[in-house]
Amino acid sequence: MAPVSHAADRVQSLDVYLNACKIGTIVRTPGDFNAFSLDPAYRATGGTPVLSLSLRAATGGLRRDPRPLAGALPAFFANLLPEEKLREAMEKHHAASVRPGNDFDLLAALGADLPGAVRVVPTEGARAVASAQAPQPPRLRFSLAGVQMKLSVMKNTGKGGGLTLPLEDGQGQYIAKFPSLTFPGVAENEYANLALAAALGMDVPARELVDKADFEGIPEEFDTLSDGKVLLVKRFDRGQGGRRRHIEDFAQVFGLYPSRKYDGAAYHDIAAALTMAVSPAAALDFVRRLALCAVTGNGDMHLKNWSLIYPEGDGPPALSPIYDMLSTVPYLPADGMALTLGGERSFKALTPSRWKAFANRARLPEPAVLAAVAATAARVNAEWWHLPERAAIPAAVLARIDRHITLMLPILAECGAG
Known part of the structure; x- marks a missing residue:
């Protein structure tokens, strides 16, 4: 054929x-x-x-x-x-x-x-049949949103193992995020931050660090030319036997194009939408994740890095598992929050007054928001310093993250005062 x-x-x-x-x-x-x-x-x-x-x-x-x-x-x-x-x-x-x-x-x-x-x-009837004169080789036919070089991949279960890319009708069960020449240690950075989120009891997909040599057949146009570690994350939108789970990010929820992902809405808009579409408890879960972003210096949690995930049958959606959770301050020292929080983006400006403004705009109770922020900061302080995954992060990158966390802990702890 x-x-x-x-x-x-x-x-x-x-x-x-x-x-x-x-x-x-x-x-x-x-x-x-x-x-x-x-x-x-x-x-x-x-x-x-x-x-x-x-x-x-x-x-x-x-x-x-x-x-x-x-x-x-x-x-x-x-x-x-x-x-x-x-x-x-x-x-x-x-x-x-x-x-x-x-x-x-x-x-x-x-x-x-x-x-x-x-x-x-x-x-x-709209499919076109290719001419017999120049058959096309099999192609990668998956799409992943975002800008980072990443591929949908499959694990080989046969002898020798390894990881391969799905061609034509194949489906990947993992997302592989490749190392960057511009941002050293980015895979290890995200790996440790996801581990921290899991230690805090947040919903985080399975993940591991693998070697680039474990992959077979990466096309030249997808090669980042860096030999660092690759972050492998289990796809939470794929289940057993290729079963698919529906998700939509908040740019889609708000009907905005990707170009508006940094300025099309504020964090209180996401919280309010979660309250309406899911529950107030989901909105407070979102607040805890926001506090984690603030304390670790994650300045890239824009509209496309928050998603809803839908059940297979009828019923309301849920806040999806965490993804793209990493510290950006080692690479962008002057970075701030991707969206405004209480009218601010600067990490250092996220004092209790900003969280109160956020709570009022999101129509969430101030005491619950402040308690969630302070509790998250305390948990980070209890978990981060002895987290085993810290050892994977290059020393210079880790030192910059540590400095930011040390700066932010007392600022966020003020949310629990009085």
Whole structure:
């Protein structure tokens, strides 16, 4: 059988599925406009299963279909695609079918293996059959949101073990985050910070550090040229037998494009949304994670680094397990919080008055927020200094993290005073 091509000039219609449920269709019209419409059967359900909270109308039910967009996808789908260097590498990998900067082309190439349970596949009859004159080699067809060089990978269970990349219809069960020439020790940094979060009782996926030599067949365009350790994290949106769990990040929840992930909303907006969509307890769990970011110096927890995860059946979503939890201050000494917290971003400015302002804007009780912040700081002080995973972090990076934690502990501890 001839291989299936996702040629940019041939695929004009993509069907959107949430697991087996058809949600709608994205059509590319003349002039490179992209129109997304909900399937009538899905609209008749009122939006079950939930694709995105952004589709819900304030009056109940589902919003009207959005207007066609020139050269862009609706924000929900744009947020499923990689960004910056990772996107450039994937576009180069699919150069025969993906034009640089074209979201529709890239979604057509990667849509069968997106984050969560969403699948976007060519509409029946819209697939193009490649000519026999130049068969294309197997390609990586997964998408991971974000900018860091990372790949969806599989563990080999046979003799010899090792890690391989899923080609064509294969599905990865782990995310491999590769070392960086620009940010030394970034994998070890995140590994230790995830271990700290787990020690604090937070929901953290399984993770391990592996050698780059453990991987087979990394295409040249994805090679970071650094020989440091690789962080391997179990995908919480994948289960046994390739079962997929639906997730959406808060850029998707708020209907914002990736370019707005640092300024499209504030932390109190996320907390308020969690209270409404999940529970006040979930919002306080979020507060504890925010306090951890402040004390460790994590300045990259933008809208796309917080997500909801949905149950397989009906029921409200939950705050997803933690991901992308690392200290950024060793690499960006003047860094601050990715979003505003009580009107501030500077770590040193996160005094009790800022947390009170955050609580009021999020409509959370001040005493509960302050207690959560102070308790998190105390737990970090009790766990960090003897955490075994500290030993994996390069000395210079660890020293910078330690200085920041030493600075922040008394500032956050003030939240428990009086």
